[in-house]
Amino acid sequence: MGTPRWSPHEELSKQEQFVVGRLKRTGKLFAFLRSQRHVLFDEAFQRELESMYRATGEGKVPVAPGLLAMVVVLQAYTGASDAEAVEHAILDARWQLVLDTAGRKRPAFSQGTLQAFRERLVAHDMDRRLLERTIEIARQTAAFDWKKLPRQLRVAIDSRPLVGAGRVEDTINLLAHAARKVLSCAAELSETSPARLAAKAGVPMLAHKSIKAALDIEWSAPAQKSSAIVTLVEQLDRLEAWVRRELAGEIDELPLSEHLATLAQLRAQDLDPEPPGGTPRIRKGVAEDRRVSVEDPDMRHGRKSKSKRFNGFKSHIAMDIDTDLILACAVMPANRPEEEGVPLLRDDLAIPAHDIRELFIDRGYIASADVQAMADAGRSVVGKPWAQPNGRFFPKSAFLIDIRRKVITCPNGKQRTFELGTTIQFTPSDCRQCPKRSGCTAGALDHGRQVRIAPDEPLQQKLRKEIASPAGREHLRERVVVEHRLAHLARKQGPRARYRGTRKNLFDVRRHAAVLNLETIQRVEERAAA
Numbered sequence: 362m363g364t365p366r367w368s369p370h371e372e373l374s375k376q377e378q379f380v381v382g383r384l385k386r387t388g389k390l391f392a393f394l395r396s397q398r399h400v401l402f403d404e405a406f407q408r409e410l411e412s413m414y415r416a417t418g419e420g421k422v423p424v425a426p427g428l429l430a431m432v433v434v435l436q437a438y439t440g441a442s443d444a445e446a447v448e449h450a451i452l453d454a455r456w457q458l459v460l461d462t463a464g465r466k467r468p469a470f471s472q473g474t475l476q477a478f479r480e481r482l483v484a485h486d487m488d489r490r491l492l493e494r495t496i497e498i499a500r501q502t503a504a505f506d507w508k509k510l511p512r513q514l515r516v517a518i519d520s521r522p523l524v525g526a527g528r529v530e531d532t533i534n535l536l537a538h539a540a541r542k543v544l545s546c547a548a549e550l551s552e553t554s555p556a557r558l559a560a561k562a563g564v565p566m567l568a569h570k571s572i573k574a575a576l577d578i579e580w581s582a583p584a585q586k587s588s589a590i591v592t593l594v595e596q597l598d599r600l601e602a603w604v605r606r607e608l609a610g611e612i613d614e615l616p617l618s619e620h621l622a623t624l625a626q627l628r629a630q631d632l633d634p635e636p637p638g639g640t641p642r643i644r645k646g647v648a649e650d651r652r653v654s655v656e657d658p659d660m661r662h663g664r665k666s667k668s669k670r671f672n673g674f675k676s677h678i679a680m681d682i683d684t685d686l687i688l689a690c691a692v693m694p695a696n697r698p699e700e701e702g703v704p705l706l707r708d709d710l711a712i713p714a715h716d717i718r719e720l721f722i723d724r725g726y727i728a729s730a731d732v733q734a735m736a737d738a739g740r741s742v743v744g745k746p747w748a749q750p751n752g753r754f755f756p757k758s759a760f761l762i763d764i765r766r767k768v769i770t771c772p773n774g775k776q777r778t779f780e781l782g783t784t785i786q787f788t789p790s791d792c793r794q795c796p797k798r799s800g801c802t803a804g805a806l807d808h809g810r811q812v813r814i815a816p817d818e819p820l821q822q823k824l825r826k827e828i829a830s831p832a833g834r835e836h837l838r839e840r841v842v843v844e845h846r847l848a849h850l851a852r853k854q855g856p857r858a859r860y861r862g863t864r865k866n867l868f869d870v871r872r873h874a875a876v877l878n879l880e881t882i883q884r885v886e887e888r889a890a891a
């Protein structure tokens with residue numbers, strides 16, 4: 362059986378006209394999708410979707426990929442789960458209007474079909490094509506008046522926190538959770554129950570549904586808490602030894618290998634590698650890149666601001682300032698610096714970098730090599746530079762930095778040459794005798810004032826110069842549209858990630874971005890028609 366093609370009829374039936382007539386105030390996108398479904402899922406795009414099945418020759422489905430892709434869009438628009446989507450397709454007139462499923466007595470697709478389709482979309486990166494497709498449609502939409510828009514794009518990038526879907530646990534629960542996964546997997550391979558295997562391996566505590574209840578100590582007593590971690594580590598050692606001995610042939614095979622690797626990762630990050638006397642104890646401080654959830658390996662601690670923390674991801678977008686269209690998306694673990702989002706967005710962009718005339722950034726992106734490359738290539742980079750406070754002493758901005766001559770001049774007129782990415786020190790004898798010393802440095806008399814010259818100093822200087830003028834500040838304020846766009850995305854998608862892992866959440870961000878783009882096209886068309 363070949364992959365079926367979605368061929369919904371174009372003419373509006375009387376019933377459909379009635380439903381469209383009701384969609385004037387809310388649910389407007391349903392009506393838009395009904396009118397545009399032939400364009401969005403034209404023959405060429407449906408062939409691309411079908412190629413996901415032809416690639417392996419496997420998994421031929423009885424449901425047209427075009428129809429399932431439209432369901433993915435509707436789910437993002439309405440927030441419907443797979444189970445709800447199945448029901449909406451046979452009970453909700455608005456879904457039926459878009460999916461062409463009116464009058465059907467049986468569901469057009471199942472939950473399993475939807476899940477498998479989503480996995481296939483992700484595996485073939487077709488969620489990216491779905492977002493691109495909305496941009497292609499916008500480019501064919503005369504209402505945008507492309508002739509009046511700049512030929513080269515003005516792109517703004519920014520990010521927002523996405524709280525992870527996995528459970529975040531403390532060290533004891535995290536280790537016990539990972540051990541329970543090993544135990545359950547080993548029990549399945551041994552064709553027994555976890556409780557029986559735990560008894561056999563001498564780790565009864567790990568079969569308990571709450572490790573803290575099983576340890577049964579006074580958690581506010583430091584000595585008891587220390588002994589609890591020792592007991593837990595003994596149980597972990599025993600379990601691992603049993604598995605390696607009894608299931609030697611399976612330890613390198615999935616899924617057991619993955620569960621063992623998770624347990625090893627958590628032990629390495631949360632336990633002191635060199636405890637005094639060899640007695641296990643929890644590591645002091647936080648390990649770099651610490652995993653915070655057993656169920657979601659990609660979630661990390663992140664910061665919304667200096668004081669506000671969250672666990673999960675950061676989702677980045679790149680948008681065209683002049684059309685409001687989202688062009689690219691990226692999702693990263695929350696602990697990764699902003700600048701790492703830029704290459705991901707660059708790879709996601711369906712347009713070459715030389716088509717970008719201006720790039721509006723948040724200062725977190727300044728350190729990106731891509732941003733620097735754009736500035737070097739003569740593109741305009743617009744953003745706030747880093748502030749340079751220095752307490753009661755002269756800030757860096759009090760020094761004259763001549764990038765061309767690579768000379769820095771201090772407030773007392775003393776000069777030093779520099780290289781980018783280095784820290785220079787003024788001559789100690791100059792600083793010692795300087796009448797401005799008290800306002801410049803509190804260092805020892807045999808030390809001169811130090812100034813760090815950043816690798817991206819030329820760009821920072823340019824940004825500083827720009828925001829010093831009213832025209833420059835007004836130009837910078839154009840960036841606010843990306844913040845509004847992120848707020849729209851947050852309202853649609855919610856503050857929490859729907860899925861586990863960066864890739865699935867990237868899919869979710871992309872499909873919500875596609876919906877926002879479609880709403881933008883609809884709005885522009887409405888405005889042009891008014």
Ligand code: SF4
Nearest residue numbers: 771773792795801810
């Ligand atoms: S203390 Fe040194 S660096 Fe600072 S103004 Fe005086 S001479 Fe210049």
